[in-house]
Amino acid sequence: CLSKKSNFANHLTSIYQYSIHSSEQSTHWNRSEKSTMSSAVQELLALLSAPPAINAPTSQSTYHVNLQSLRDAGDKSFLFLRSILELTSNSAALQQNPQHSELLFHAVLGFRHVALYRWANFSKNFRNICRDFLLGLGLGFGLDVTLPKTIANACLGSSAAFWKRTQGAENLAEESQEETHLLRIIESHQTSAPNLKFFDISGLFESLEHIVSFPFNQNYDQKQLHMAVMACVFLTSIIGEFGGSNTAASYNCSLQFHRAAHHSFEDDGKILELLKISMGGLSGIVSKLGSDKNLIELAGGIVNLTIEVLGWEFGSLG
Numbered sequence: 001c002l003s004k005k006s007n008f009a010n011h012l013t014s015i016y017q018y019s020i021h022s023s024e025q026s027t028h029w030n031r032s033e034k035s036t037m038s039s040a041v042q043e044l045l046a047l048l049s050a051p052p053a054i055n056a057p058t059s060q061s062t063y064h065v066n067l068q069s070l071r072d073a074g075d076k077s078f079l080f081l082r083s084i085l086e087l088t089s090n091s092a093a094l095q096q097n098p099q100h101s102e103l104l105f106h107a108v109l110g111f112r113h114v115a116l117y118r119w120a121n122f123s124k125n126f127r128n129i130c131r132d133f134l135l136g137l138g139l140g141f142g143l144d145v146t147l148p149k150t151i152a153n154a155c156l157g158s159s160a161a162f163w164k165r166t167q168g169a170e171n172l173a174e175e176s177q178e179e180t181h182l183l184r185i186i187e188s189h190q191t192s193a194p195n196l197k198f199f200d201i202s203g204l205f206e207s208l209e210h211i212v213s214f215p216f217n218q219n220y221d222q223k224q225l226h227m228a229v230m231a232c233v234f235l236t237s238i239i240g241e242f243g244g245s246n247t248a249a250s251y252n253c254s255l256q257f258h259r260a261a262h263h264s265f266e267d268d269g270k271i272l273e274l275l276k277i278s279m280g281g282l283s284g285i286v287s288k289l290g291s292d293k294n295l296i297e298l299a300g301g302i303v304n305l306t307i308e309v310l311g312w313e314f315g316s317l318g
Contacts, residue, residue, distance in 0.1 A: 040079060040082035040083045040085070040086045041083050041086050041087060041100070041103065043079060044079050044080075044083045044103065044107065045099075045103065047066055047070060047079070048062070048063045048066045048067055048103075049062065049063070049066075050062075050066060052065040052066055052069075067106055067110065070110065071110050071113045071114060074114055074117070074118055075110065075111075075114045078178060078182060080107045080108075080110040080111035080114060081107075081111050081130070081182060082182070083103065083104070083107040084104065084107050084108060084111060084137075085182075085185055085186065085189060087100055087103065087104045087107070088104070088137060088143070088147075088189070089189065091143040091144055091145050091146075091147060092144050092145050094145075094147070094148075095145060101148060101151065104147075104151055105150060105151050105154055108134070108151065108154040108155055108158055109154055109158070111130075111158070112154075112157075112158035112161060112162075112250075113250065115127070115130065115158075115162065116161060116162075116165060116250055116251050116252060117252045119165055119252075120172060120173060121173055122173055122179065123173050123174060123175035123176070123179055124173075125175055125179075125183070126175060126179040126182070126183060127162065127165075127166065128166070128197075129183055129186055129187075129197075130162070130186070131159050131162035131163060131166070132159070132197055132198060133186050133189070134155045134156070134158050134159040134162070135155070135156065135159040135234065137152070137155040138152045138153070138154075138155035138156035138159060138230055138233075138234060139152075139156075139211075139227045139230050139231060139234070140152070140223065140226055140227055140230065141227075142189075146223075146226055152230060152233075153233060153237075156230065156233055156234040156237055157237045157241075159234065160234060160237035160238045160240070160241045161241055161250070161251070163201060163204070163238065163241070164238075164241040164242055164251075164261050165251060165253075167260070167261050167264055167265075201270060202270075202273065205235075205270070205273045205274065205277065208231045208234065208235060208277070209276075209277045209280065211224075211227055211228055211231045212228050212231050212232060212235075212277060212280075212281055212298075212302070213228075213280055213281065213284055214228060215228050215284075215288075215295060215298060216281075216284030216285075216287065216288050216295075217284070225294065225295075225297075225298060228298050228301075229297050229298050229301050232281075232298070232301030232302055232304065232305050233301060235274060235277065235305050236301075236304055236305050236308050238274070239271070239274065239305075239308040239309060239312065240308070242261055242262060242265040242270070243262065243265075243308075243312060243313065244258050244262055244313075266312070266314060271309065271312050274305070274309050275309045275310075277305070278302060278305045278306040278309050279306075281298075281302035281305070281306070282302060282303075282306060284302075285299045285302060285303075
């Protein structure tokens with residue numbers, strides 16, 4: 001048991017070291033990839049500013065009408081995802097350009113919408129890597145500055161939704177050339193730590209448990225503290241998704257899917273794994289908060305997580 005904990009501590013340390021190392025380097029893409037990516041933001045901005053259709057709602061801005069049109073059309077050119085990759089390749093620049101921050105927020109939510117509605121059209125590998133990439137963005141892996149919380153929360157909520165949609169998902173689609181191209185770019189992105197790949201939800205929870213508890217057990221820096229706070233946000237989102245309280249209509253799935261996801265999360269003991277994480281966090285709060293006031297925000301995140309766990313509705317969703 002001690003050996004297992006020691007190995008996982010080394011694993012976690014390697015993730016942190018990769019994150020710090022990545023934030024000190026610029027992302028390098030090959031020439032063809034960079035050429036493809038460099039126009040994504042301009043293309044999206046041009047599309048959102050174009051005159052809307054004649055029958056478009058007059059109560060909404062042109063920007064939001066065109067944004068909804070792209071979502072409804074399924075974004076076959078992956079414009080949302082390409083814009084996310086481009087905008088987050090230089091996260092420091094986002095703080096200097098409010099327009100790009102808003103664009104990134106809508107791109108994340110747009111990609112979530114399109115991915116959930118067209119889930120069966122994407123390969124398993126593409127879906128899983130995008131899911132873990134969004135988690136890395138939300139946690140702040142490899143970024144030179146942390147994303148605004150509204151954007152980080154959108155990334156974490158999207159990843160949580162993808163984890164739910166993965167349950168019992170069909171895997172019929174082959175990986176397309178477009179997906180292969182985008183996956184190469186994701187893998188070279190500064191947030192894509194090699195260890196940030198999860199094969200099942202128990203492995204995910206084990207990693208996040210160590211991230212949450214890290215500031216209570218070892219010396220930490222601000223990046224590690226921020227990651228612990230955001231890990232709590234993500235775990236709280238997971239409960240909302242599997243519990244059925246978060247945007248169930250956005251999945252384009254039957255009621256039976258949501259019932260089955262709720263049942264599996266409960267019957268497989270995942271809610272109890274989260275209870276264990278929250279109880280361990282509460283223990284850390286009791287032992288360290290009195291001597292370290294910097295842990296207040298993390299303490300709040302753990303308390304919110306605990307409340308969500310204890311509010312889980314056991315049994316059928318009806």
